[in-house]
Amino acid sequence: MTFSPELEARFDKLLKSYPAGRQRSAMIPMLLYAQDEIGCVSDELIDEVAQRVGVTPMQVNEVMSYYSMLHRKPLGKYHVQVCTNISCLLHDGDKLYEHACKKLGIGHKGVTADGQISLEEVECMGACSWAPAIQVNYDFHHFVTPEKLDQLLDGLKEK
């Protein structure tokens, strides 16, 4: 597979970050950074990473299936993650999530028909003091209201 020069540089750095013979350690970071670039963990990516870190594709599959941020199917261009865990729940994060479902017409791990936006109800993301919180890709949004969410989602549709 061919990747961007930035991603190749990151792979190089990762493979040099662990003790000799421990290149398997780079597997999970490589999968996540590659997913950011190509959209999901494809069969091809599994083969490629397996070969680069010196394990079998089955071993990559076995490990990746454990981690909730690694996805086998493409997500939307903008992945909207709404936290409904306890501190967000106390600020009605569950209602915010329901609002997002209705607004987008999709549910948990759904993707809009144009492939622009995907939605996920997520566990605690570490924004508990600024609840309710959401993440769009890696960007945090704090103290989110249904109105703020509407504005944000409308903006993403046009981008």
Added chain:
Amino acid sequence: MLYNEPSPLETKVLTRRFGMPNSASIDTYLATEGYQAFRKAAGMKPEQIIEEMKISNLRGRGGAGFPAGMKWSFVPRTSPKPKYIVVNGDESEPGTCKDRVLMENDPHQLIEGVLIAGLAVDAHAGYIYIRGEYRYLIEIMEKAIAEAYEKGWLGKNIQGTGFDFELYTHTGAGAYECGEESALLESIEGKRGIPRIRPPFPAVVGAFQCPTVLNNVETYCAAPAILRDGGAAYAALGVPKAGGTKMTCLTGHINKPGVYELKLGFPVKQMIEEVGGGIRLGRKLKAFVPGGSSCPVLTAAEVEGATMDYDSMSSRKTMLGSGGVIIMDDHTCMVKAALRIMRFYAHESCGWCIPCREGTTWLKKILERFHQGGGTRGDINLIGDIAKNMLGRTFCPLGDAAAMPTISIVEKFRSEFEDHLNGKPCPYEHEMVTA
């Protein structure tokens, strides 16, 4: 950046640079006594560094509260194997968002803490494990690491001391369990985050099967202040058996939610009323969680006279935990709270130990049915029984973490379960409050 106004009641030790212009840059760090503790430690014997850490009474800030100096002393310095320093930045305990602000606003403080641990145990490489969702913090830490290499505070022969240290970041990819120390080590080795049986402990067999110091971000961040000002000065800030300050996250139904640095032993009521500005909408306190969703909850009556420290909380049969305070007002449905907490643990159970894997899923199903009005009187005891049968029967504390809050909610708020019986709709349902 800061996400909340600081409070005048804070004791600024770890947060002393917060709010300064470019607080994350190495120039700001060096201009404000940064890396001076490392210089001092480099001139000390390793045993003296560990002794200073022991005097400080610093206890692990990730949740378990194990004395940090003692943990460092367990590493066999003379082992021919390489030793590693691993930073647990997997912050995922619901209610907790403090390591985030520490890494964001003062990344060099963490790097210096890691270097001090390296000197203490003769380690020459370290890994900062950061949860995948905190990508922007990985970028901040990598920038800080690059600055430190450039200015000679990482790499070979640091500042002419003869001490070498290489530091790397390692991203997680979504797994609460990887915040458990042995699962984190599995994850760093490129495996599923399944806990290891102990002993051996990570101090002896840790990362890459080598001796390893593994502490929380906040624990390492305290080391520079301890070495700079002395362990005794740090200890004096806290209470007799626990020194220093605790990064405390006020979350839930409180007027001024935020992360605040408070002395250990800070009175809970003063924290709620004066630091947090009281319960929102002028309501009353119903339940209080001192340090993350795995802690048993306290009632308003139990909070009377309590202070934010390990002993005060353990005398109330709960834990100081991670510092993730969760405040629930008198409009909160405790069945719904118990259900949401259990849904989380059922989602995050790694599945390795049967009591946890099955227990969390069954409890989630029963609580879900209960909250929808389909519960029976017998279910109330069943919930408690299942939870009690998970306690102490798993490799790692996740099973306990799921069971403890559940048991406390069933025991202390039994009447709320009864209010949901006979198909009654939840008495606490409400429209979204955005005040």
